[in-house]
Amino acid sequence: MTTISRRKRRSLTRRTLGWGFGFLTALVLLWIGVVVLLDPDSITSLMASLYGLVGLEGQAAAIAERGLQEGFIRLITVFFAILVGVGGVWFLFTAGNALIEASPSRIRPRLRPWLFILPAAAFLGVYLVFPLVETIRLSITQDGGFLDNYSFVFTDPAMQTAMRNNGLWLVVGTTGSVVIGLLFAALVDRVKREAFAKTFVFLPLAISAVGAAVIWRFVYTWRPPGASQIGMLNAAWTAAGGEPVAFLQTMPWNNFFLILIMIWIQTGFAMVVLSAALKGVPTELVEAGRIDGASEVQLFFRVVLPSIRGALITVATTIFIVILKVFDIVFVMTGGRFETEVIANRMFNEMFRFRNFGRASALAVVLLVAVIPIMVVNIRNLRRQGIGT
């Protein structure tokens, strides 16, 4: 009896020691990592003191004097970044669990769920709930106060242009993506190697808006008359006998050229969802229509379209909200100049460039208010289809 319990006790001690040692090592590593991340220059002094610690004073002095190579500093930063980012979160959960398991068994069951829920709740509180309330407050109190900020949003001439453009984006961009996506989905349904053909249209969805902007800037690029046109659109236009056009600076058409980029990206999304919906249309329905003598076009508009109504609403509302918040494309292509301003781009400039936090907040609130009704439509639609919360 006694030997067993002694052995048990010894192994317990050893385990506790092991745990404690691991815990301390992890803590030190994480602490160093956070310090390095907050101030990359501290790597130099850290390395110097590390060399000093193992007795290489000469090396330590040399490092302190000359500094480290930029590449080496980057390498260490990357190492600690991944370590802190990936290891840190797991360390915190494991340590929290160890603490709870060490707590009195009476309160343990009640404590346990909070280990799982508190980190998420804290993040949601700090990064979403607090800013939500604060943005509304700032839009009322900052700069010229409520009246000033919101009258700027709705009456300032530049903002009216932005509102008009956003409206244009929403109508043309959403319609364009959905119509082309539906057309392609309906067509591709009928050909061989369907998946292969879809990839080409789906691909832009994986590319960043900045990348897409560069791609299309090259398509639209402009050279003076006489020079060889290296932009596709101008080359085609001049080949057809026209004078070269600076597409991005020609108001108001430049807005359409920007919207085309969004259509290029979002059509893939519309196509994929609608294509799946088309395959869900019952074969019997189509056959019945055929027997009744409907033409293919009639079949499409009378039978197929009504039965994919839910998917159409999902696609349209999703793209609508993406376009409502459009920022990157305008920011990279024109920066909102040449009357191409949109709400989200203006919001970024008010916040980041002019530091008008009140106006920027008012613009954000307008975006939120605009999103909510679309969301309601979307959620209702999902409910009707039996998906969603």
Place this chain on the structure above:
Amino acid sequence: MTAVVNARVTLETTEPTTRRRSPFGRFTHNPVVRISVFVIAFFWTLPTAGILISSFRDPNEIRGSGWWSVFAHPFETGQWTLDNYADVLSSAGMGDAFVNSLVVTIPATVIPITIAAFAAFAFAWLRFPGKSILFAIVVALLVVPIQMTLVPLLRLYGDLGLTGNFLGIWLAHTGFGLPLAIYLLYNYISTLPHEIIESAAVDGASPFTTFTRLVLPLSFPALAAFAIFQFLWVWNDLLVALVFLGTGSRTAILTAQLNELVGSRGEDWHLLTAGAFVSMVVPLIVFFALQRYFVRGLLAGSVKG
């Protein structure tokens, strides 16, 4: 919420659909249909092909003639070069930006997915006070546009000295990604067979052990699917990166650096084309290699809700 739909539908439907038959029941040999498909696919690819081909052309060639002129003499080796990539990676800073993108994106994917998985497990299988209210809040927060959070967070970060370093942007992306992650993972984890979870509890496993040993491995498809979604989102993001990291050479990520290049070297097409391709290469690899996970993950969990 839309984001959910977006993610879910994308995940469900990118599956190669050839196995399911069209309701029309047969392939067509109608040349109009086949040509239309070809034309749309062709025009959708043309702009990307333009920058890809240009990125391998000599800078003088790019300036001298349109990229399509290479098809007149594709085997003339003198016109092809890799120098654009060497230039854009070193002197134009895209190499550093590539590393920064990795440093931002990997933790900004792992942290939210870990925290969300823990929370989703608690929402699905543990009992605690205020559970349904908390979950309702999570779902409601799906609606909030990121713009709504930027001004207060920018001010908060300014006070805390968190602007311009990686820690700050990981935490920001974590916060923004959480509602969707919790919602999607909840949909999956809550459909795991309750016999498994309960028998683990009967065998004396603590919730922590059940979660790490049982639930996490079982949820792999959902975790992988959300990971890909979040990874691409963070990698392609410009707005959050500009606000919280800025454009300093030490912290600028690919999208921010590419935007810088457009501003400062807007007519140097040899740099812009190669730079754009550098920024696209990882998403393209993910897209082609992992397309299957895009589907599998959320199929099981979120179709029924």
